Amino acid sequence: MGTLEPMEDEVDRLIQAWRRERPDLDVAPMEVLSRVSRLARHLDRARSQAFDTHGLESWEFDVLAALRRAGTPYQLSPGKLLKETLVTSGTMTNRVDRLAARGLVERLPDPHDRRGVLVQLTPAGRDKVDAAMADLLTHERTLLGGLSDGDQQKIARVLRELVRPFDLEKH
Amino acid sequence: MGTLEPMEDEVDRLIQAWRRERPDLDVAPMEVLSRVSRLARHLDRARSQAFDTHGLESWEFDVLAALRRAGTPYQLSPGKLLKETLVTSGTMTNRVDRLAARGLVERLPDPHDRRGVLVQLTPAGRDKVDAAMADLLTHERTLLGGLSDGDQQKIARVLRELVRPFDLEKH
């Protein structure tokens, strides 16, 4: 019955250590969730590297990408932006300040609400985010290279199920 | 052939927007990797909440857990600790300072290397991390509740494959 055992990774080491120290605990959830956390960490680093080429920081890309996704005229309020990027309002003010200083976005007064502001992508900002996005996807395709299409779909479905409760709770 | 379509999540929205704006790009990698990143973010928040009960911050748990996993006498050098927790040396100095101030760890001189230090869990630190770990796992089991054992094993295997290249590259 030769089950082909996959090679060990750091999480296997981690789990082994916990089982030794706390045999009373069921550490099975770590098999999935610790790997998700660690992989996300590595992905962040990889993203940063990919963006380096374009002189972009990850946080800059996050904002520019949200504007780019919105479609012409590439405008969103700071409020919408912080919902898209999951940061607080103070953070977004700061981000927009710096992106504007770099000439990648502009702040325009909202014509319909004098409290409001619209953040708009400049042509330079659009070019940067388009180039960075293409590179990011190329790089990510490499990372997924080893996975069959079937496995990718399977894991995407499972991850969707895991994320959904969180997406729902914030209403 | 009634394929049961899973409900949409935020990443589906994201992907749809990119396909509309950039039909020239193959955004399939996001199906997996964006979900990994977002799930990890949500997991971080959930972890923080679970630790709140014990008056612990996530970063505190990370250090205490590394020491706890090491087994009696629950000692590790700052160097080993920063390899375990993936932070820089300055960060670890700061963390140990604050944990020592709270009485959860102690700094001892390394008897074999006068440059060195050993960070040791106090009994109070051990109690805290043991209680927090048990709660964390209970909570994580809930999050995974909807998944069959088979799905959990499948996804764990796939994630291990995705993480391995990163685990290897840092030698």
Add this chain to the structure above:
DNA sequence: CTGATTTATCTTGACGTCGAGATACTCTAA
């Protein structure tokens, strides 16, 4: 032994984020 290199830890300053609160404007309903 001696000088050069490496290793282990700590120090410092800059940075990005958060959370609480301030300010200005809009909306609702009496």
Add this chain to the structure above:
DNA sequence: TTAGAGTATCTCGACGTCAAGATAAATCAG
């Protein structure tokens, strides 16, 4: 019309992290 509640954005101080550099001790080559 107006008081009060709600909303949009910005300000500010505290915090944790990082990167670069400082210090001190160990190790290695000659």
